[in-house]
Amino acid sequence: xxxxxxxxxxxxxxxxxLRNPLGVVSGSVLVLIVFASVxxxxxxxxxxxxxxxxxxxxxxxxxxxxxxxxxxxxxxSRLLWGGQVSLQAGLIMVTTAVLVGVPSxxxxxxxxxxxxxxxxxxxxxxxxxxxxxxxxxxxxSLGSGLAPTMITLGVLASPDLFxxxxxTVVGVRNDLYIDAARVAGLSDFRIIxxxxxxxxxxxxxxxxxxxxxxxxIVQSGLEFLGFGDASRPSWGGELSTAFQSxxxxxxxxxxxxxxxxxxxxxxxxxxxxxxDTLGVGRKSVRREKRSTPVRPVVAPxxxxxxxxxxxxxxxxxxxxxxxxxxxxxxxxTFTTVVDDVSLQVSRGEVLGLVGESGSGKTQxxxxxxxxxxxxxxxVASALTFDGHNIAGASEKQMQAFRGKRIAYxxxxxxxxxxxxxxxxxxxxxxxxxxxxxxxKEATAKAIQLLKRVGIQDPxxxxxxxPHEISGGMAQRxxxxxxxxxxxxxxxxxxxxxxxxxxxxxxxxxLLRSLQQEREMGMILVTHNLGVVADICDRVAVMRSGVxxxxxxxxxxxxxxxxxYTKALLGASLEGLPARATRVETEVTRG
Amino acid sequence: MISYIARRLTVGLLLAxxxxxxxxxxxxxxxxxxxxxxxxxxxxxDQVATKRIQLGLNRPVVEQYxxxxxxxxxxxxxxxxxxxxxxxxxxxxxxxxxxxxALGAVLVAATLGVVVGLLAALKPGxxxxxxxxxxxxxxxxxxxxxxxxxxxxxxxxxGWFPATGxxxxxxxxxxWLLSITLPVISLSIGSIAxxxxxxxxxxxxxxxxxxxxxxxxxxxxxxxxVLSHVLRNASPxxxxxxxxxxxxxxxxxxxxxxxxxxxxxxxxxxxASGNSDVxxxxxxxxxxVLIVVIVNLAIDILYAAINPKVRIS
Numbered sequence: 007x008x009x010x011x012x013x014x015x016x017x018x019x020x021x022x023x024l025r026n027p028l029g030v031v032s033g034s035v036l037v038l039i040v041f042a043s044v045x046x047x048x049x050x051x052x053x054x055x056x057x058x059x060x061x062x063x064x065x066x067x068x069x070x071x072x073x074x075x076x077x078x079x080x081x082x083s084r085l086l087w088g089g090q091v092s093l094q095a096g097l098i099m100v101t102t103a104v105l106v107g108v109p110s111x112x113x114x115x116x117x118x119x120x121x122x123x124x125x126x127x128x129x130x131x132x133x134x135x136x137x138x139x140x141x142x143x144x145x146x147s148l149g150s151g152l153a154p155t156m157i158t159l160g161v162l163a164s165p166d167l168f169x170x171x172x173x174t175v176v177g178v179r180n181d182l183y184i185d186a187a188r189v190a191g192l193s194d195f196r197i198i199x200x201x202x203x204x205x206x207x208x209x210x211x212x213x214x215x216x217x218x219x220x221x222x223i224v225q226s227g228l229e230f231l232g233f234g235d236a237s238r239p240s241w242g243g244e245l246s247t248a249f250q251s252x253x254x255x256x257x258x259x260x261x262x263x264x265x266x267x268x269x270x271x272x273x274x275x276x277x278x279x280x281x282d283t284l285g286v287g288r289k290s291v292r293r294e295k296r297s298t299p300v301r302p303v304v305a306p307x308x309x310x311x312x313x314x315x316x317x318x319x320x321x322x323x324x325x326x327x328x329x330x331x332x333x334x335x336x337x338x339t340f341t342t343v344v345d346d347v348s349l350q351v352s353r354g355e356v357l358g359l360v361g362e363s364g365s366g367k368t369q370x371x372x373x374x375x376x377x378x379x380x381x382x383x384x385v386a387s388a389l390t391f392d393g394h395n396i397a398g399a400s401e402k403q404m405q406a407f408r409g410k411r412i413a414y415x416x417x418x419x420x421x422x423x424x425x426x427x428x429x430x431x432x433x434x435x436x437x438x439x440x441x442x443x444x445x446k447e448a449t450a451k452a453i454q455l456l457k458r459v460g461i462q463d464p465x466x467x468x469x470x471x472p473h474e475i476s477g478g479m480a481q482r483x484x485x486x487x488x489x490x491x492x493x494x495x496x497x498x499x500x501x502x503x504x505x506x507x508x509x510x511x512x513x514x515x516l517l518r519s520l521q522q523e524r525e526m527g528m529i530l531v532t533h534n535l536g537v538v539a540d541i542c543d544r545v546a547v548m549r550s551g552v553x554x555x556x557x558x559x560x561x562x563x564x565x566x567x568x569x570y571t572k573a574l575l576g577a578s579l580e581g582l583p584a585r586a587t588r589v590e591t592e593v594t595r596g
Numbered sequence: 597m598i599s600y601i602a603r604r605l606t607v608g609l610l611l612a613x614x615x616x617x618x619x620x621x622x623x624x625x626x627x628x629x630x631x632x633x634x635x636x637x638x639x640x641x642d643q644v645a646t647k648r649i650q651l652g653l654n655r656p657v658v659e660q661y662x663x664x665x666x667x668x669x670x671x672x673x674x675x676x677x678x679x680x681x682x683x684x685x686x687x688x689x690x691x692x693x694x695x696x697x698a699l700g701a702v703l704v705a706a707t708l709g710v711v712v713g714l715l716a717a718l719k720p721g722x723x724x725x726x727x728x729x730x731x732x733x734x735x736x737x738x739x740x741x742x743x744x745x746x747x748x749x750x751x752x753x754x755g756w757f758p759a760t761g762x763x764x765x766x767x768x769x770x771x772w773l774l775s776i777t778l779p780v781i782s783l784s785i786g787s788i789a790x791x792x793x794x795x796x797x798x799x800x801x802x803x804x805x806x807x808x809x810x811x812x813x814x815x816x817x818x819x820x821x822v823l824s825h826v827l828r829n830a831s832p833x834x835x836x837x838x839x840x841x842x843x844x845x846x847x848x849x850x851x852x853x854x855x856x857x858x859x860x861x862x863x864x865x866x867x868a869s870g871n872s873d874v875x876x877x878x879x880x881x882x883x884x885v886l887i888v889v890i891v892n893l894a895i896d897i898l899y900a901a902i903n904p905k906v907r908i909s
Contacts, residue, residue: 131611133840134888136847139865143619143877146869147626223738227851230740231866249744249855256748263741271736377809401818409815421806426828426904436814471904487814 022283029279035272043089052080054087054239063255072261075244076251081258084239085265091229091240092222092269095156099221100214102160103167108210110164111171112198116179122172129165137162141228150233152225159224163217170213174206208284215277219270226266241266322350323527324374324412324495328387331369331378331551340383343369345551351495351527356518358542358559359531360574366551367531368417371497374529375414376404392494410440413493415517417500419480423472430468433487440491455486459516478509482516489520495527496520502537514541535574539563547571597900604896608889615885616878620664623874624657630677633872651677664878673879678871683879686864691883693762693860696772697852698845700780701787702891705841708784709791709834710827716792717799718822727792734789739848743782743855750778760857779852786848787841794837798830805829828902835902839895843888 023029042049051071058078066073072081114122140162141155148154178184179202187197222241228234229242236243241262248258331344344366351357359367372378374389376399389397391411396404408414416422424432433455434448443451449468456464459482472480481501488496498517502510518541521528530542538545538559546556547570555568566572631647632639639647648654652663667674673683716727751759757778763771802808803826811821850862861880868876900906 131614134611134843134885134892135615136843136884136888138847138850138862139881139884140619142850142865142869143623143881146872146877147623147628219736226738227740227848231851231854245738245741245744252744252748253752256752259741259744259748263738263745266741267733267737270738271732274732274736375813377812379804405812405815405817407815408813414810414813416806416810418806422810424807424811424825424829426902427825428904432811435820436811436816439817439820440815473905484810487810491815 023276023279026279026283028275029283032272032275032279035268036276039089039269039272040093042086043093046083046086046090050080050083050086052083054079054083055237056080063251063258073255073258075247075258076255081244081261084244085241085261087239088241088244088262089265089269091152091234091238092225092266095152095225096218096221098153098156099160099163099225100218102157103163103217104210104214106161107164107167108171108206111168112175112202112206114168115172115175116194116198116202118176118179125168125172129168132162133165135162137224138227141224141233145233150228150235152235155228155233156221156225159221163220166217167210167213170209171206174209175202178202178205208280212277212281212284215273215280219273222266222270222273226262322390323353324391324529325350326374326386326389329370329373329384329389330386331366331373331382331384333381334383343551344373347548347551347553349374349529349546349553349556351529353494353527354522354525355544356521356528356530356542358538358545359529359548360533360535360538360545361548362533365548367548368499369551370548371414371499371529371531375408375412375497376401377408377414409436409491409493411493412495412497413488413491415481415485415488415496415498415501418504419477419484420472420504422484423480425472427471428468429470429472429475429483433468433483433490436487437490451490452486455490456483458520459483459486460512461486478505478513481505481509481513485513485516485520489524489526492524493526495529497529497531499531500533501530502534503532517541547574600900600906601893601897604893605889608893612882612885612889616668616882617661617665619881620661620874620878621657623877624660628872628874629653630872630874633870634677668878668882673882674875676868676873676876678868678873678876683875686876687861687879687883690859690861690864692764693853693858694846694849694862695887696765696776697779697783697849697858697860698842700776701783701845701849702838702842704780704784705787705791706838708788710795712788713792713795713834714799714822714827716796717803724796727796731789731793734785735793737785739782739786740851740855742785743779743852746778746782747855762858762860775858779849779856779858782855783845783848783852787845790841791834791837795830795834798833799826802826802830832899832903835895835899839892842891842895846884846888 024033046054051069056079058074061070061074061078062076064070064074064078070080070082072085074080075084110121110125114125137159141158144154144158184197184201187201226240226242226245229240230246230249232246234240234243244262245259245266248255248262252259327348329344329347329349330342332340332342334340347366347370349357349359349370359370361367369378369382373382373384373386376396378384386397389395391407396407399407423429430449430452433452434443434445437443437448437451438445441448452468453464456467461467461479461482467475467479467483475483481504485501488498496517501517502513505513514537517528517530520526530537532538542559544557545559545562546553547562547568548554549570555562555566555571557567562571563575566575629644631644631651631653634651635643635647652660664674671684673687675681676683676686679686712727712731716724716731747759751757757774758771761775763775765772799822803822808821808826811825812818849860850865852858853860853862861884864876865880867873868880
């Protein structure tokens with residue numbers, strides 16, 4: 007990395023923060039507060055320590071905009087001067103925390119040997135200390151000066167930066183560019199200093215704004231307790247004086263509190279704006295918007311010419327026409343991922359939905375299930391299930407369909423089981439909910455289902471947690487769960503992609519036999535034409551959100567119509583001798 | 597599970613030991629003079645010297661430390677050098693005040709934090725925005741200032757609560773509750789904000805997990821999924837936050853006690869600090885750190901109950 011690009015990286019976020027309204031407002035307030043405190047000697051209307059007993063507790067006036075305290079001292083002047091103490095306190099604490107936390111975090115994260123263990127132990131110890139008590143101990147030995155107290159607080163706050171730095175470094179330590187720097191012969195010191203530090207800088211700066219705020223609050227708390235320099239005006243000291251006369255002049259309590267609150271809030275808001283700009287995202291998790299239910303639209307007649315499937319629609323169990331799914335983008339445009347898709351599946355039929363990654367297969371089936379990720383917008387000219395119109399169905403109505411009528415087998419077995427609950431709970435809950443079974447009945451049925459999907463010791467499986475079982479077992483459990491409420495249609499989204507090759511064929515034949523014995527309709531999403539050849543009755547080929555061809559499986563392999571289908575077949579079948587081995591052949595990899 | 601608890605307890609006790617050890621040597625080696633503190637500024641050098649011998653301060657620091665530690669293990673924390681009272685008696689009479697405040701604050705924070713955090717996560721738009729602002733305010737306003745304002749409004753002006761003083765729970769439970777209500781509220785505001793923020797973020801993250809979609813595909817009602825599956829998976833980081841908030845509450849109680857004129861352990865420590873009363877300071881530290889260890893252990897157990905991976909490993 008050249009110094010030039012390093013500098014570029016540093017400058018850009020600051021400019022971006024200034025385009026963020028939150029950043030501008032909080033930043034301006036901070037600049038104003040710093041300015042007012044630093045230049046207090048020139049702008050404060052009175053000597054902050056001038057005691058005029060005849061003006062004791064006088065109300066706000068032209069001469070004293072915020073009034074005077076019990077000793078007749080001008081409150082505005084004292085608050086202006088008091089900012090100096092708070093800013094100094096914050097600077098000392100932040101500097102200490104950075105000097106202690108960041109280097110130790112860098113070393114612990116980069117080398118992670120014995121130093122990591124020792125540093126972690128210290129960090130845990132410091133975090134379990136009640137800070138005010140420790141400060142009281144320190145004050146009893148070293149006195150209540152600003153430096154010893156704020157340095158101590160900085161050390162107590164350093165675990166925050168230590169942990170942040172350490173985890174960031176651990177995250178990038180094995181990145182390729184660090185490896186490249188190592189191979190290039192750069193010393194560890196240079197790597198840490200130039201490459202790793204630049205990654206850590208953003209998150210650390212964000213945290214610093216919060217630690218600065220904390221410093222101001224704790225320091226004023228200590229002043230409030232009487233640990234401070236009484237001859238110097240400070241915000242906490244003002245609060246303490248105001249508190250002593252709060253029966254007579256309650257309004258005096260307000261100002262120092264507001265000044266502290268405003269400063270800390272501006273720091274926190276500026277930190278948040280900075281985090282948003284840098285994409286640090288520690289304080290503000292981005293939320294996905296809720297997806298809208300499928301909206302029925304009446305398509306223009308000329309777009310709905312006669313289709314090959316129209317004849318079959320009468321017997322179709324699940325049928326969708328003109329399904330379009332899109333996502334509004336942040337720049338106001340609209341990205342369509344599924345475009346005018348029409349599909350039908352009948353009882354006992356297996357429909358293959360084939361296409362490469364990103365062709366919109368998964369989006370299509372999630373739309374059918376009403377489980378699209380948030381933010382998606384969906385329209386369809388018709389969406390029926392067993393004669394019921396489910397286009398525009400509410401979440402509640404879809405709930406009644408899901409599990410019991412349409413079920414879903416996911417692609418990635420391990421991430422689709424809740425890690426905190428036993429397999430038993432996850433299997434029986436839906437049955438008790440949808441079929442109204444008692445716990446005992448549901449457990450008995452779960453044991454039968456697990457036996458059916460080929461699990462040797464069902465009772466033990468029910469008591470297991472997901473992290474205790476293998477991926478193949480997990481996929482069998484998910485299949486058992488999908489058929490547990492006796493659905494009519496099963497939607498399987500690449501059910502074998504994440505599994506070992508040896509397990510793939512077993513899981514596939516399990517799906518096939520379950521489909522046949524229960525006479526379910528099945529939509530099998532796959533990018534594997536071998537799978538299609540093995541078990542699908544009909545095939546729809548998808549590309550870039552559009553179905554380019556749809557026909558019987560036999561016909562598709564014999565006489566593909568669309569050039570894309572031909573290309574797919576050509577890529578996978580050429581030179582392959584036996585049909586059985588095709589199960590493992592993939593068209594493309596994602 | 598038992599070995600897990602034993603391990604956590606050992607770690608906690610080792611932490612406590614290193615804290616009190618470090619602090620003892622710090623106090624003794626950085627100029628605290630309990631003899632001077634006990635006798636006051638006007639005592640003569642001779643008087644101080646006699647007192648030093650009387651308190652055993654002339655012995656090597658290591659010897660004093662080992663003495664203190666072995667006595668502490670036998671339940672004897674010595675005599676206050678400034679007040680001539682038994683340290684344990686002093687602490688035990690004051691401790692209930694501080695512990696009531698800190699535990700009360702953490703219970704309030706846990707309850708309200710979960711409610712607010714869940715609502716913010718599940719109700720996007722204006723509601724979430726409003727809560728975000730409230731959370732930011734809770735973080736930014738000094739809790740002792742909030743305490744003064746609350747005392748001014750509800751104790752002085754409206755007279756709903758006593759402005760000062762602590763009532764022992766055994767004397768009158770209802771008056772005990774009234775006496776700690778305002779302190780607990782002011783102490784919990786920052787913690788509510790911290791826990792709500794943490795929970796909101798982890799609920800939003802958990803909601804986008806694959807298994808949540810699969811659970812929905814099984815037809816489970818949204819309420820079951822959120823309150824059982826999502827909340828359980830989202831709570832570990834909030835629990836960690838809770839234990840940090842308890843420590844903060846034990847610490848913050850010292851200031852809040854001052855506002856409401858409660859004679860808690862904070863006041864004891866501040867007094868002892870002024871008198872360089874090492875025995876009392878060490879006693880307060882030991883008790884506080886042990887309480888932190890116990891509460892952290894309780895939270896660790898809760899953590900293990902929620903997260904099966906922790907239990908087994």
